[in-house]
Amino acid sequence: MEVLKAISISKNFGGVSAVDQFAMVQPENEITGIIGPNGAGKTTVFNLITGVYPLDAGEIWFYGKNITGLPSHRITDLGITRTFQNIRLFRNLNVLDNLRVAYGIKVRYTMWEEMIRWPRVKREEGETEELARSYLAYFGLEKYGDMFPYNLPYGLQRRLELARALMANPKLLLLDEPAAGLNPKEIHQLIETLLKMKEEKNLSIIMVEHHMELVMNICKMLYVLNFGKKIAEGEPKDIQQNEAVLQAYLGDEG
Amino acid sequence: MEFYIKVLEITCLHTILVLGAYLMTGLTGLFSLGQGGFVSIGAYTASIAYLHFNVPFPMAILMAVLMGSAVGFVIGIPTLRLHRDYFLLVTFGFGEMVRAALLHLAQLTGGALGIAGIPKVVDLPMILVSILFITFLIYNLKRSRFGRNCIAIRDDELAASLMGINVYSHKMKVFILSSAITSYGGALYAFLIMFIEPNLFNWLESAKLIIITFVGGVNSITGAIIASVVYYSFGEFFRFVDVWRDVLLALAVLFVTIFRPGGIFGSWELSPKNLLRWRVKKD
Numbered sequence: 001m002e003v004l005k006a007i008s009i010s011k012n013f014g015g016v017s018a019v020d021q022f023a024m025v026q027p028e029n030e031i032t033g034i035i036g037p038n039g040a041g042k043t044t045v046f047n048l049i050t051g052v053y054p055l056d057a058g059e060i061w062f063y064g065k066n067i068t069g070l071p072s073h074r075i076t077d078l079g080i081t082r083t084f085q086n087i088r089l090f091r092n093l094n095v096l097d098n099l100r101v102a103y104g105i106k107v108r109y110t111m112w113e114e115m116i117r118w119p120r121v122k123r124e125e126g127e128t129e130e131l132a133r134s135y136l137a138y139f140g141l142e143k144y145g146d147m148f149p150y151n152l153p154y155g156l157q158r159r160l161e162l163a164r165a166l167m168a169n170p171k172l173l174l175l176d177e178p179a180a181g182l183n184p185k186e187i188h189q190l191i192e193t194l195l196k197m198k199e200e201k202n203l204s205i206i207m208v209e210h211h212m213e214l215v216m217n218i219c220k221m222l223y224v225l226n227f228g229k230k231i232a233e234g235e236p237k238d239i240q241q242n243e244a245v246l247q248a249y250l251g252d253e254g
Numbered sequence: 255m256e257f258y259i260k261v262l263e264i265t266c267l268h269t270i271l272v273l274g275a276y277l278m279t280g281l282t283g284l285f286s287l288g289q290g291g292f293v294s295i296g297a298y299t300a301s302i303a304y305l306h307f308n309v310p311f312p313m314a315i316l317m318a319v320l321m322g323s324a325v326g327f328v329i330g331i332p333t334l335r336l337h338r339d340y341f342l343l344v345t346f347g348f349g350e351m352v353r354a355a356l357l358h359l360a361q362l363t364g365g366a367l368g369i370a371g372i373p374k375v376v377d378l379p380m381i382l383v384s385i386l387f388i389t390f391l392i393y394n395l396k397r398s399r400f401g402r403n404c405i406a407i408r409d410d411e412l413a414a415s416l417m418g419i420n421v422y423s424h425k426m427k428v429f430i431l432s433s434a435i436t437s438y439g440g441a442l443y444a445f446l447i448m449f450i451e452p453n454l455f456n457w458l459e460s461a462k463l464i465i466i467t468f469v470g471g472v473n474s475i476t477g478a479i480i481a482s483v484v485y486y487s488f489g490e491f492f493r494f495v496d497v498w499r500d501v502l503l504a505l506a507v508l509f510v511t512i513f514r515p516g517g518i519f520g521s522w523e524l525s526p527k528n529l530l531r532w533r534v535k536k537d
Contacts, residue, residue: 050416076418088413090406092473092521101402105418111427114398115391125398168418 001028002061003172003204004080009048009058011041011228018044020228021058026172031198031205033215033236036225037248042208043085045225046174049206050082051075063171077105081165082174085208087157089149095160096145099132102167132167139163139193155186162190166197175207179214187211191218216240224248259378265486266381267443272482273388273475274435275463280472281401282428283408285338288329288345289463290455291352292322292433296440297450298356301369304445306362311375315441322437323430330429334422349457356452368451369444376446384442385479388435393475393523404428405473465503469510471517476524481517 004026011019019041026032034042047053049060051072059068067075081102090098107128109121136142139159149157158178165173178194179187191214197203209215215222216236224232224239226248232239239245271293278284300318303309309317333344356363363369395401403424406414415421444450462485470481488499510518522528 052412052416071420072412072415073418073420076416082416084413088410090409090413092405092409093402097402097405101406101419102417104399104403107399109399111395111400114400115394117394121394121398164417
């Protein structure tokens with residue numbers, strides 16, 4: 001089953017082609033990597049999938065449904081969540097509420113019920129808190145529930161953002177440089193967590209990443225971008241030998 | 255005694271307006287200088303309905319609230335797509351537009367002469383009950399999904415929309431609710447001070463609502479209420495500082511923004527649980 005299908009998607013910023021006719025297919029319950037030098041347009045691909053920018057051309061399909069042009073909140077609602085290259089947690093919500101806010105799409109009470117604290121609100125708030133606490137425990141953050149996110153060490157902020165992206169039980173998870181700024185031990189933990197999550201929740205994952213060890217270890221398929229164009233795709237071991245890729249990363253041979 | 259009750263009435267009435275501004279500016283981060291416009295809309299709608307069309311008082315108040323919400327909706331459609339400073343400018347324009355319209359629609363509004371002869375129906379208990387009720391509603395919203403979404407939008411709109419929040423429609427809900435509360439306050443105001451005119455509530459008064467919210471603490475309803483009560487009663491109880499009231503407010507704003515950027519009360523709320531926790535901490 002195809003989870004996500006991008007059909008020659010393009011995006012220009014004032015005449016500069018950020019993504020040029022990029023195409024990819026994401027199979028179910030697999031991890032795919034998008035790699036490439038800085039400024040290759042990897043994050044832009046994520047922004048196009050999640051509706052942050054409108055597409056200039058092309059189409060995006062999610063589980064057989066055309067999601068091209070949908071607003072971000074609808075796309076999240078359908079089951080695509082993401083993390084950000086520069087962590088974007090909510091600084092005025094505590095750690096627990098950062099998780100709870102992500103669960104808002106699953107909560108069923110209405111604004112009117114909220115105003116008068118109808119029993120259903122109390123019940124669902126209780127359920128949300130329980131779920132959020134279980135995620136905190138899973139990610140080893142249970143001590144920090146009442147703290148504000150930007151008082152946490154960097155590694156824990158990354159973990160919290162990952163937990164937040166998983167909170168609403170997505171079908172497809174987009175990770176934008178999940179290993180940036182992490183030490184080797186934390187990267188090892190990240191790999192374990194991702195593989196475990198993938199199995200437990202039947203999750204599909206696309207990641208943009210620079211850390212080669214991580215990408216080569218857990219990705220089934222890799223797409224390589226350079227100047228917005230796809231220069232290679234294939235399994236990690238083939239990509240390692242690919243001449244165009246080596247050239248993009250290391251430059252021409254002397 | 256009567257004097258103090260008068261002061262309290264005016265103070266508490268302004269607190270209703272601060273609560274309206276709290277929802278919008280404090281929780282959601284929408285800076286509106288148009289709150290005064292909604293105060294006037296509420297005051298004029300209720301007064302004209304009562305005096306010219308013999309609508310009974312409760313119905314007149316209800317009409318004011320509905321009118322405020324409707325205008326909020328119409329104004330919200332284009333303005334809520336704008337971002338911070340642009341939104342501020344357009345709402346400023348809206349407030350002044352309402353003022354000008356009231357001045358020039360003299361046949362209905364009495365123009366610069368205003369509307370006199372409104373009976374004093376509103377008293378202190380009525381205002382206090384209103385404050386309690388509105389605080390109850392806002393507090394409930396603040397501590398569940400609605401409030402979390404507001405704060406998320408204030409902190410990072412893009413991330414909020416990627417949490418599945420429809421930012422535009424959420425802002426619309428906030429704007430309409432705030433307009434409803436503010437025009438309710440305006441309607442009560444007319445039946446409290448018995449005379450209204452177009453300059454009743456200019457943009458400076460709207461700005462004060464925002465400033466008070468910030469001094470009290472954007473994440474604390476308790477803070478907003480206390481700051482409001484202190485500010486609006488202060489000048490009356492201490493007549494000798496009268497003209498210095500705004501100087502003191504300015505100083506308070508300066509000190510708070512420098513030393514406590516989150517407001518005096520930060521995110522602390524007055525609730526039995528928090529009081530208990532505070533006592534435990536002290537012990």
